[in-house]
């Protein structure tokens with residue numbers, strides 16, 4: 169019989185704790201919907217006590233996502249657990265996830281508590297949570313650096329109190345695979361009651377070992393792995409769901425009947441969405457979902473792949489939903505073909521959106537004769553996940569050259585009114601951004617600017633990603649166009665619109 173590993177996705181909690189990531193509740197719901205399509209077993213939707221926004225986000229995920237278990241994080245304190253319970257109200261499959269640190273270093277410096285005190289707190293927290301939900305997960309924070317005997321006592325206590333899942337986190341990413349596997353084996357041996365619960369692990373990538381540690385844990389009896397999409401998370405991030413799932417499915421000769429419920433064809437779409445909404449760009453050489461993961465550069469490799477794919481490919485790009493059929497739509501393709509294509513790509517927007525998307529793609533077809541699937545995808549994402557356009561780019565003109573000071577003129581529409589300005593800058597992008605600032609009256613610091621071609625070729629679509637800071641909050645923006653300066657302007661205006669939305673629609677400028 170197959171042994172099914174539970175995938176506990178914490179993209180919306182640990183992933184959202186990545187430096188610079190800040191998701192609004194609507195964006196969290198969008199990601200949660202895709203995680204449901206990906207068929208994860210558990211979605212950790214947030215840490216409700218930390219902010220009203222997080223509480224709201226968990227509530228909205230509960231309203232919109234029905235199949236997976238929804239978990240809310242809470243420290244081992246009544247007020248945290250009460251807030252988590254409140255966030256999960258009305259949830260079909262709720263789980264309260266409570267935790268306390270068990271390592272001496274955390275006890276001494278962070279909690280200022282004795283081992284006995286921590287033991288009691290852990291037991292009481294689980295017991296308290298159990299009043300509200302059947303499914304209670306307990307995590308021993310920094311388990312991998314805890315004294316083994318004490319860790320086992322805490323786990324035993326949590327199980328006695330009613331925990332259904334026991335999670336063993338390598339909170340600081342310190343473990344070595346063989347050691348971590350050994351730890352899981354020993355816990356199972358010393359605490360026989362773990363047979364009655366699901367044993368889980370949560371690994372971090374500080375040494376790049378999150379996947380290896382998770383796999384070792386699975387080999388030694390862990391039945392749940394905590395993961396994030398694209399491996400985002402605190403510091404160097406968490407175990408990447410796509411890496412775990414594809415390792416298990418690519419090596420049945422080694423892993424035998426160990427499997428997951430994940431729908432692999434949703435992996436690529438999920439990766440794109442998370443990258444877009446978090447502003448965390450996926451590195452090109454990232455396993456499974458990086459732009460180069462299936463690209464063959466050297467002549468010998470290309471020759472091999474053309475003759476027989478398995479010469480250099482251990483996985484098929486299609487298996488993660490990465491369709492590489494170059495030609496999708498030509499100038500004469502109609503609405504029907506377009507709609508069929510959308511479905512094939514896994515998008516299912518309402519009818520009025522389909523029309524809008526169709527016009528966008530047609531517009532692109534006027535500039536280039538064929539549009540590839542990847543290009544179509546970027547445009548669709550831009551349209552579907554659009555924030556309200558408080559400001560909308562009408563036109564821009566740029567005067568630049570190696571002997572001139574770049575000067576931009578920009579026209580932006582704000583509630584039907586055309587606002588125009590001009591400004592100089594250090595380079596053409598800087599000139600455009602300064603001009604936009606003049607028009608909006610808002611000023612932000614640009615932290616990051618990156619540009620990439622969506623596909624190869626001189627007429628490829630350019631995609632610009634930027635990050636701005638607004639009083640310490642980091643906001644990302646993305647823009648797409650065949651013209652890189654237009655893509656740059658769009659990315660900036662996209663970020664500005666997000667900030668205005670965050671301010672509740674007030675674009676009162678910083679000048680007054």
Ligand SMILES: [Zn+2]
Nearest residue numbers: 182339370402
């Ligand atoms: Zn973590």
